[in-house]
Amino acid sequence: MKQLSLHRYLVSVVIISLLFAGGCTSYRPESAVVEDETAPAGRVLPTKASDQMLVQAQQALSGGDSQSAIAFAERGLRIDRRNSELYMVLAKAYTNMDDLNRAAQFAEQAVRFASPGSDVEQASRDYLSFLKKRR
């Protein structure tokens, strides 16, 4: 009986220790800042379609066809309205067409929707500064 009790005692100690350890590792001081939520898992995102439009828009832009670049970029934005790179295509296409006001509007949108600290954000900012100087 004594052995059994000791055994039970040891198991209890281990379990409590583990629970305590687990509790310590998950403990964080409560903050008033709200944690960012992640997008629900399993949702199909239309990235393939908007990526395709981005590729075609960039190709048209490289080929000097600003009108087609705009058409592809607008199609892409109808799928993903916060796509920073598509806004950049619009900004560059309108720059090619000497519509600098509109170009600057789209460059601002590109800056706004770019991920913070990303290359796209930096490139968009640089382009916006360039446009502001040209205007």
Place this chain on the structure above:
Amino acid sequence: MPGKSSRTRSRKSKKPTRRRHKPKSPSWWRRALSYWWLWLLVPALLGSIWAAYLDWVVRDKFEGKKWALPARVYAQPLELYAGLPLRLSELVSELNALGYQRNSRVTKAGRYWVDGAQVQLFSRGFSFWDGSEQPQAMRVSFDGDVVSALHNAAGQDLAIVRIEPQEIGGIYPAHMEDRLLVRLQDIPPLLGETLIAVEDRRFLEHFGISLRGIARAAYMNMKAGQVVQGGSTLTQQLVKNFYLNHERSLVRKFNEAIMAISLDFHYSKSEILETYLNEVYLGQSGARGIHGFALGAQHYFRQPLRELKIHQIALLVGLVKGASYYNPWRNPERATERRDVVIRLMRENDLINPLEAELALKQPLDVVAESASSVYSYPAFIDLVKRQLQRDYDEDDLRSEGLRVFTTLSPRVQSAVQSAISQRLKRLESDYQLDAKSLQGAAIVTDVGSGEVLAVVGDRQARASGFNRALDAKRPIGSLAKPAIYLAALNDAARYTLITPIDDSELSVFIDGNNIWQPKNFSLESHGVIPLYQGLAQSYNQASARLGYTVGVDTVIDTLHSLGIQVDIPELPAILLGSIDLSPADVVAMYQTIAAEGVYTPQRAIRSVLTAEGQPLARYPLDADIRFDPATVQLLQFALQATMREGTGKTVYRTIDERISIAGKTGTTNDQRDSWFAGFTGDHLAVVWVGRDDNGATPLTGATGAMRVWGDIFNDVPTRSLEIFPDKRIQRFWVDPVQNGLSRERCRSAVAVPFIKGSEPKVTVPCRH
């Protein structure tokens, strides 16, 4: 000159001599006979001049612009891609509307088949303003309300595919003739062969008129004692329809024959046949005349010519004899008899084999429902398109140049909106025991990002084309104006946050020294000091009016204008609570800017206009004018979401899936004359108005009238949740809005509220339980 005067003199000198030697006058008929050759010459000369004139007429019209072509208006194409919010049933409806045939062998363009949660389809391809889409076979897989995958026939992933757009209307010439031009090489050979076999067997041999045909017709008519058969060739029929009228006279017949010979002399049989195929009258759709086989195929079968089957071709050819008499909707038996005669003639002329003939004879008429025509289905939207076009184009060009206008209309959204308004108003009248048809409604739905107009409904009755309430019914907007007050306040970030305490006690404002404005809450109760966002969420008039007055009526008016309201607004305190007459379209402009996080995007109903030859004429590009700090508008969006979660709009979640986040605002005017709701999700903005045309009182508030319609629309149209884009300058904090201090997640009174960084409360308050 001397020569001339000498000739003149000699003529003068001869006259008296002739008179002197004048022989005895013969009788007048002898004299006439002596000039017998003149009797032949003059008519021959006149006849030649007349024939030459007719020949000129024939060539002038045939070589010039043959027809005044209406502008054709198209809906937006359905673009398929993985991740698109779309139900399988919606895709099937779209394909049916485009005349796709449900057939398990999806081996030809224009067919589809449903297999569980997948749709196999073979698209037709289409020439768009920005390039062509080739026909291709594909498989579309669905997962609930979303397209989960898109593959081609080889099982490879497809990024995106555009289905051809529905034609939704036209701007027609004054004579209302409509036709779709088609070239001879695009016409199924069986159609041309059958037409010749039925209407003019010797078409390839005669010279425009057929003497044998005329003789045979004359004999048959004499035998019958009445006109039972015509001797007209296809060329003569074309002349009659194309150049002349349908008058029965010898002169007209004579002209017809000369012109037919002239036509045959100058032009090839192919050119004549092609013109005939495009000219011939094949039916009527309201005031619009259906001309040509290509439009006939669309009108009766909603299919392109190349997809027609034998029995369908036979019906169309049969209709040439009398489109009204053999109208397949009004006289189906007569139409079937006539079609079968044509099928037998096809067989007799070896155009089809016996088995094909047998099968064709067993087919039903196969025409679509007469009411299925989409050309008159969207009068309110077409009205908007016309207004935009008339600003940019000459009326004559719109009616005659065959322009192709690509619009932004989404037929599936439009259909959902029309049905929601029609059915909900009927139900409201029944629930509130109102007179039948006493309520009216209007709505506009736009795409949040692009500002494209997806649907416009201007009347509770589908296809009613009278007063367009969505564009022209200007009514007070009530509480729909309030977001401008809160936006104006939040713009002053140093002074206002979403939880700044505001006072909802009664207030009195002196106007012009004598008049006092004393707004009351809808419940006639005051709520003391409340957090700012609750003033909007609960639509408290007293708190909102006081806030607006503190911020400044002129500042609120400026905010309304910057949001997109273009009408003049008087600088009166009553405008704070919506004493501004606006149409649903005006309200859309305002809420579009809020939904797009401060970016003003003009409403667009047209994407592009092409010439008849497919050359781009005009584009209507995306515009994005940043009018407000996005971070501030995001705070406003939070308050509008709170309106829907816990405020005046919360009952919408009785209809809508509660996982979908919505931002919106209800609006009710004095005596509940107008019931408004403006709300947006991640994809769609919709503004709905419900009221009476006589401006009478109703028992409806914004929540019990217009918002119910809104709920019905988005219960039907899949839409994505509004996810507020995390602006870099926004941070959310757990706060106690009543104590106006920081809190913790575990406190029951804590609410997660966004703040522009640095404007959050600095004091942490204890938990309230």
